[in-house]
Amino acid sequence: GQQLNQSPQSMFIQEGEDVSMNCTSSSIFNTWLWYKQDPGEGPVLLIALYKAGELTSNGRLTAQFGITRKDSFLNISASIPSDVGIYFCAGQPSNSGYALNFGKGTSLLVTP
């Protein structure tokens, strides 16, 4: 399937700073999902978005489903050291049935 364009590839920030990452696609998606993956483990779902324009929060995390249905962003406010990990966006294309396409990931490092 089509791989999403996710940026930035990596971020190195200080504790307390806000973080923003985004994903874009050339095709329309029905669903956008954001996952976090720790080394040697499977991805864990952070936020799921189902409607264009939808803005959803989960604690310090906020994500939005772009109005064009071709993009999404994830913000993390007041970062803490345990936010370290790789964040993946994933989208479900409108013509793919059930499959998810993943972005290449954003590696986040947070220094105390």
Next chain:
Amino acid sequence: GAVVSQHPSWVICKSGTSVKIECRSLDFQATTMFWYRQFPKQSLMLMATSNEGSKATYEQGVEKDKFLINHASLTLSTLTVTSAHPEDSSFYICSASDRGGDNEQFFGPGTRLTVL
């Protein structure tokens, strides 16, 4: 929340042997399960989609005779890597959906396969 387990967590095998990886949904029935492969520092790449009681649908470039998938029940899917070679060494992750796969997928913890 929905929990998905994988067994084994890691496996080391000799080249030419076959390895079976199990994926189980522990607290829900999964009509659809997915198998992904992830190489170091790369993203997850979908290998195949497995529906209970039917043949798996493989992504382009994935050999169905090499990666045998069996989804025999609503809580178990297995991936068998046949005649494994060093280039098959990877992190294999399954996911399962409890709503026909149209929304959230819950991921297992992954299986690290190393082929010597």
